[in-house]
Amino acid sequence: MELLIxxxxxxxxxxxxxxxxxxxxxxxxxGTAIGVLPGIGPVATISLLLPITFGLPATTAIIxxxxxxxxxxxxxxxxxxxxxxxxxxxxxxxxxxxYKMARNGRAGAALATAALGSFFAGTVATILVAASGPMxxxxxxxxxxxxYFSLMLLGLIIACVLAQGSIVKAVGMVVLGVALGLVGxxxxxxxxxxxxxxxxxxxGIGFVPIAMGMFGIAEIILNLERPESRSxxxxxxxxxxxxxxxxxxxxxxxxRGTVVGSFLGILPGGGASLAxxxxxxxxxxxxxxxxxxxxxxxxxxxxxxxxxxAAAQTSFIPLLTLGIPSNAVMALMVxxxxxxxxxxxxxxxxxxxxxxxxxxxxxxxGNLMLLxxxxxxxxxWVKLLQVxxxxxxxxxxxxxxxxxxxxxxxxxxxYMTVLFTVFGYVCNKLKMEPAPLLIGFVLGPMMEEHLRxxxxxxxxxxxxxxxxxxxxxxxxxxxxxxxxxxxxxIRKGKEKAMAE
Amino acid sequence: MKLKLNGKDMxxxxxxxxxxLAGLYLNMDHSLGTARRMGPGYMxxxxxxxxxxxxxxxxxxxxxxxxDPLERWTGLDVGTLVGGILAGVIAWKIxxxxxxxxxQTYNGVGLGILVGFTVMxxxxxxxxxxxxxxxxxxxxxxxxxxxxxxxxxxxxxxxxLAEHTHTKRGVVGLTIFLLVLCYWVFIYELDxxxxxxxxx
Numbered sequence: 001m002e003l004l005i006x007x008x009x010x011x012x013x014x015x016x017x018x019x020x021x022x023x024x025x026x027x028x029x030x031g032t033a034i035g036v037l038p039g040i041g042p043v044a045t046i047s048l049l050l051p052i053t054f055g056l057p058a059t060t061a062i063i064x065x066x067x068x069x070x071x072x073x074x075x076x077x078x079x080x081x082x083x084x085x086x087x088x089x090x091x092x093x094x095x096x097x098x099y100k101m102a103r104n105g106r107a108g109a110a111l112a113t114a115a116l117g118s119f120f121a122g123t124v125a126t127i128l129v130a131a132s133g134p135m136x137x138x139x140x141x142x143x144x145x146x147x148y149f150s151l152m153l154l155g156l157i158i159a160c161v162l163a164q165g166s167i168v169k170a171v172g173m174v175v176l177g178v179a180l181g182l183v184g185x186x187x188x189x190x191x192x193x194x195x196x197x198x199x200x201x202x203x204g205i206g207f208v209p210i211a212m213g214m215f216g217i218a219e220i221i222l223n224l225e226r227p228e229s230r231s232x233x234x235x236x237x238x239x240x241x242x243x244x245x246x247x248x249x250x251x252x253x254x255x256r257g258t259v260v261g262s263f264l265g266i267l268p269g270g271g272a273s274l275a276x277x278x279x280x281x282x283x284x285x286x287x288x289x290x291x292x293x294x295x296x297x298x299x300x301x302x303x304x305x306x307x308x309x310a311a312a313q314t315s316f317i318p319l320l321t322l323g324i325p326s327n328a329v330m331a332l333m334v335x336x337x338x339x340x341x342x343x344x345x346x347x348x349x350x351x352x353x354x355x356x357x358x359x360x361x362x363x364x365x366g367n368l369m370l371l372x373x374x375x376x377x378x379x380x381w382v383k384l385l386q387v388x389x390x391x392x393x394x395x396x397x398x399x400x401x402x403x404x405x406x407x408x409x410x411x412x413x414x415y416m417t418v419l420f421t422v423f424g425y426v427c428n429k430l431k432m433e434p435a436p437l438l439i440g441f442v443l444g445p446m447m448e449e450h451l452r453x454x455x456x457x458x459x460x461x462x463x464x465x466x467x468x469x470x471x472x473x474x475x476x477x478x479x480x481x482x483x484x485x486x487x488x489x490i491r492k493g494k495e496k497a498m499a500e
Numbered sequence: 501m502k503l504k505l506n507g508k509d510m511x512x513x514x515x516x517x518x519x520x521l522a523g524l525y526l527n528m529d530h531s532l533g534t535a536r537r538m539g540p541g542y543m544x545x546x547x548x549x550x551x552x553x554x555x556x557x558x559x560x561x562x563x564x565x566x567x568d569p570l571e572r573w574t575g576l577d578v579g580t581l582v583g584g585i586l587a588g589v590i591a592w593k594i595x596x597x598x599x600x601x602x603x604q605t606y607n608g609v610g611l612g613i614l615v616g617f618t619v620m621x622x623x624x625x626x627x628x629x630x631x632x633x634x635x636x637x638x639x640x641x642x643x644x645x646x647x648x649x650x651x652x653x654x655x656x657x658x659x660x661l662a663e664h665t666h667t668k669r670g671v672v673g674l675t676i677f678l679l680v681l682c683y684w685v686f687i688y689e690l691d692x693x694x695x696x697x698x699x700x
Binding site for chain 1: 508509511512513515516519520523526527530534535536537538539540541542543544547548550551554555557558561565568570571605606607609610613628629632633635636637639640641643644651652655656659660662663665666670674678681682685686690692693694
């Protein structure tokens, strides 16, 4: 406990430096902006800004990128409540009750609930990250290569089970991602694999061209293909204060949402959108105001908004302790760390205490800033919504192109981005999820290394994966999850849940 | 009885299988090694076999999970796709002999992609995809020789063709705004190494 406090103090010492504070603020501002704007999400934004973070120290870079992710959770609710449009995927369920509240003249109350609930959940989740981090790290240090391999396999499989749509296709995308990760020089023998004699490929396919092509530019094309009519703002924000009655109703929902969100955030494939959804389902079943759902129940805003923010924080746990990304945003974080020369994994807490504790402290500070950014300054964000998409997308494109080029000062990366744009577009048309591919691409090279090491230690005996208890447990859970999803009744249940 | 073929899944499955087979073919160059001492070809072999298997499962499931047909392609869509690929390959192969600039680095490839997408932009189905991708290629072609400002202007103006509600004044205003913003962010603040003006 004392150690935790002294560590946290150290973290605040790092986070409060002028540079880190200003980049946390910048991240929070950018996050809110893209959260408010429909059509551009945190994955696209973070991949867009990855090249820009090269020049920054690692801690500062991660602090800013993290700010974008949780900032987006705050911003997304504004659009959901005022426009009945989800600014982010994670605020889809907020539109259901939040917009109704706005129609009832309680837009201000809904916004305040969302922001306060998010802040509370963010605080709790941050403490959770701080407390569980070192503990899990201790556990992870006893892992051998075989255990690691199984753990990553488990992570990949759960990410697929929880992904939208067909599981087999999602697993297929993961494997395709792993296959893309094979391109480049084989680390142990130095042989070139699948490079077609192109020197630029000997270091592997760039992470940024894939992320920017599939998530940034392909998104632009898809958004342009289905023009959305953004209704002109007619709702007044009104009073930002909650009545006593509303406060009483919202509090238990926020608490429940925090718990649900914290838990679902840790799961691979989880993250903010799943958490918000889970919490909404729960509130509709158990909250006191469940009969009011559909007419603007404050519980339906408080729970999901708390949950999505809690999940945005706790999804850092597997990344910071095990080095395993649980969703596409975390995969980008791995990319950012590797670019900075830091190998994510259990040794990071020890080797990079500034980064670990500084990030945790900055998360709390960032949440505090977001409260200020979102509530009193709400009018500014509403104005931002009036910028039409036709002005936004060329701006995104420009940043993508310069960013990609500046990676290696080579136009090759620009053309790779075009290639992955087309690929991302095709994937979308075939309903193949790009997120599992990115996670597979990041984990693939690590998995190969652990597999080879494990097999070398076991002298080529495959049974090592079921002989080691930790590894066997992981594989067991993975197999169980797959079998569970193959059962027709559960699959139907999931499909129904996803469709709602 | 209705046909319940899921076209999207079927196409995805075939795609996975084709990539896996291509990968297995290319992997024949790499030594496999043994399970104890894996060579560079071992992991790719595992990955591509698993991928081929998954592709097969996706195809089998697709037989009954539909109907979810692919979007209809018009004759023009098919024609411009084939024409675009042909024109692109020809431009890529021939251009270096016309102007040595296209023989340097990846400029020939860039020109090929640009020509291909320009052809595709003529059919309504590809229009937005083609214009956005072509505008990125324009950026790539212009950046090193014509400089930062010319490349950005080309990119912005070309990409604006993808949206029919743009006005001339809006595009000019947007271009000037973005040029100033990018100069400030990338040149002044981040100091990336790139030519600002055309090289003589």
